[in-house]
Amino acid sequence: MSITITSHQLGRLIARTADHIGDDLTPALHGIRLDADTEYLYAVATDRFTIAAARYRHHKPDSENTAPAAPFARTIPATALPALREWIRTMPGHDPVTVTPADDRIRFAAPTGELAITIDPDAEFADWRGLLRGVTEQTPNGEPVFPALGTRLQARWKSADGVVRVRATGDHQPVLVVGEDFLGAQMPTRTRRDGFSTDTDTLATLDDVRTAWQDALSAGPAITPQTALPAPPQLRDEASKSISEVAEDLLKQVQHSTQHLFAVDNSEAMAAHATAGVTAWAAYRYLDALHTADPHLAAAVVAETAEQLDDGAIGEWAWDAAAAAGHDPQQWQDELQESPARKQAAA
Known part of the structure; x- marks a missing residue:
């Protein structure tokens, strides 16, 4: 029932999903779910407004050297994550870490030491596979798509990947977020500001936006950013960071x-x-x-x-x-x- 992953990849799984953990008012979501099948180890977190799932392949199907591990799923409490992340930081990134669920604990064993975290083996978690499958199977309803997204929630995706793809199929449907070995979704936000019913949404459509900005934008023709914005001078004596x-x-x-x-x-x-x-x-x-x-x-x-x-x-x-x-x-x-x-x- 054990799987092995490098300490760097384990830390990365946690980092990519930690921002999506639910608060302690919903104990079932107040942590990161480690979910292993015979091929991948997944880290999943959600607070119902966003959901994030990152994965690491711990076993290749065509591998002849080792048998696939038995599946398991355990939730690491949010209160235990600081200790786990600090333990990971103390070792080289290439060190192997063996993850083993055992009764009311989940054990992490590395060449430099071990860490055991107390968990509830019967703790339930959201059906993240079904949720994300539903988002990936959404289809547009034929109407223009112009969802409102909370910027506070958008900031959570900074650790997902260097580049992500997004797909919106409706104003009231979750927005799909995709990265390398990463899948997530964000719920659209309500457009009434601060919750006051008198605050109506005046920018609900793209036509509303054009009308609101017509005076400012009608002074000249539409151009592309590539031609409108000057590129910084490239100093060839400086090493590139790209x-x-x-x-x-x-x-x-x-x-x-x-x-x-x-x-x-x-x-x-x-x-x-x-x-x-x-x-x-x-x-x-x-x-x-x-x-x-x-x-x-x-x-x-x-x-x-x-x-x-x-x-x-x-x-x-x-x-x-x-x-x-x-x-x-x-x-x-x-x-x-x-x-x-x-x-x-x-x-």
């Missing part, structure tokens, strides 16, 4: 290096092109894998790396990283300095 730009630059470097590999007339230049091409290709593959596994982490790493590159002290960063990993950067430095001396002696 994942797509970094990936493009890495692929360009691979192409450049491989094309010039045999166009040079000395072995040192050929070796330099080969090293640059191999390194750029490896970096691209690693970045692609990281972005697939965790887009948020990939974006953070690219941004942090850009700052380090702009700082100009990557040699010092590399020295500190090597020492922290248990290597001997001083020995590397000595070997590097000895190499030219040996060449001169041989000549």
Whole structure:
């Protein structure tokens, strides 16, 4: 009945759903539901106004090495989540965590220690599968769709994914929110402000909006944002913080290096092109894998790396990283300095 997940992915499941937890007035929803089937571990939370479900594949159907785990579902109380998140933060992200439901507890075991959280094994939770299936199967009724969404609730989706897709099928139907291994929904809000019946909704349709803003917007023709807004100057001496730009630059470097590999007339230049091409290709593959596994982490790493590159002290960063990993950067430095001396002696 146990499943294994990395500590980073477990923390990410919690982070993507924690903002949707119901309050303590509804005990059944006051926590995160860990729901495992034979292939995925899901984290689910809802307060009835929004619902969020994130998943992690813990077992591939075609895996021949391990048998699929038995399904289980347990609710982690909201009061226990701070301790669980702090426990996760104390370990490396690649550490495996085994999740095991046992009677009135759910146990989390890692190489560095264990954590047991008291739960109610009989606690019921909303039928989240049925709810989200209903939202995905909604169809438009043929009328213009212009739902009102509460901005306070919209802020909850900031941890869902770097980019999400949304689908609205009616003014009074839940809005579907989709990300990578993420599914959610948000209920439209009432349009009477502050609950006063005298506050009528004057912006219920797109025609109402056009009428309200007609004087301001009729001064000129309609144009697109791409042509209306100036782009910031791109300083090429600054490292990019965009994942797509970094990936493009890495692929360009691979192409450049491989094309010039045999166009040079000395072995040192050929070796330099080969090293640059191999390194750029490896970096691209690693970045692609990281972005697939965790887009948020990939974006953070690219941004942090850009700052380090702009700082100009990557040699010092590399020295500190090597020492922290248990290597001997001083020995590397000595070997590097000895190499030219040996060449001169041989000549």
